[in-house]
Amino acid sequence: GQVKVYRALFTFDPRTVSFNLLFSNWWKGTCRGRTGLIPSNYVAEQAESIDNPMHEAAKRGNLSWLRECLDNKVGINGLDKAGNTSLYWASGLSLFCPIMAHKIKKILLGQPNCELNQQNKLGDTALHAAAWKGYSDIVEMLLNKNARTDVVNNEKKTALDMATNAQCASLLKRKLGGVILRTHSNAEEYLDDEDSD
The missing domain is CATH 1.25.40.20 (Ankyrin repeat-containing domain)
Incomplete structure (x- = not known):
């Protein structure tokens, strides 16, 4: 029951975005049911862990x-x-x-x-x-x-x-x-x- 939360470095509603690391330079991002690739420099590197x-x-x-x-x-x-x-x-x-x-x-x-x-x-x-x-x-x-x-x-x-x-x-x-x-x-x-x- 623990996830890591990453922060988008561009204008987005942060409550609607989710990220999954695909490769070292690219993330798969999902926002409001749409999925796409996002360069890693658009995502904050310091992840926060959330229990439960x-x-x-x-x-x-x-x-x-x-x-x-x-x-x-x-x-x-x-x-x-x-x-x-x-x-x-x-x-x-x-x-x-x-x-x-x-x-x-x-x-x-x-x-x-x-x-x-x-x-x-x-x-x-x-x-x-x-x-x-x-x-x-x-x-x-x-x-x-x-x-x-x-x-x-x-x-x-x-x-x-x-x-x-x-x-x-x-x-x-x-x-x-x-x-x-x-x-x-x-x-x-x-x-x-x-x-x-």
Whole structure:
């Protein structure tokens, strides 16, 4: 889960360019789906290493970088220092760019080996994060992919316990079949008024 990042020395949107060294004097560059050869003196020689490029692509909402990572077989379930997967980080993007976050999550969830229930060092899964942040669309996506609702974090809380709005809590309750495996949800006060299930 590590890549080297090179800097283009000419006018380009740096988030859309990728390089692969072909020969000592030429690079293969890809930008917005078009590929061509670039002389080596157009590329900065000092490379920067980035750990967990899939995580970075998810955090930044960089769809083309995410696809490039997948094309180059970067591990989708790799963990960062906090034990988070790229799917977990993609959940945090929704606040800033909901459309891009939705696209990234859809791509990640479409991968056959995407681990939905990986717990980070706090014991949270992507479902915990989505429920806590109140992203009902992501909660629904994860539930449709059969994310487990019974996973408890280090504080002994399920995703339902972490739910901060009635819509997330309702989706989680429906998946549980109405069986409540908790004593109190952050959304409980809303459920009394709004949830008639």
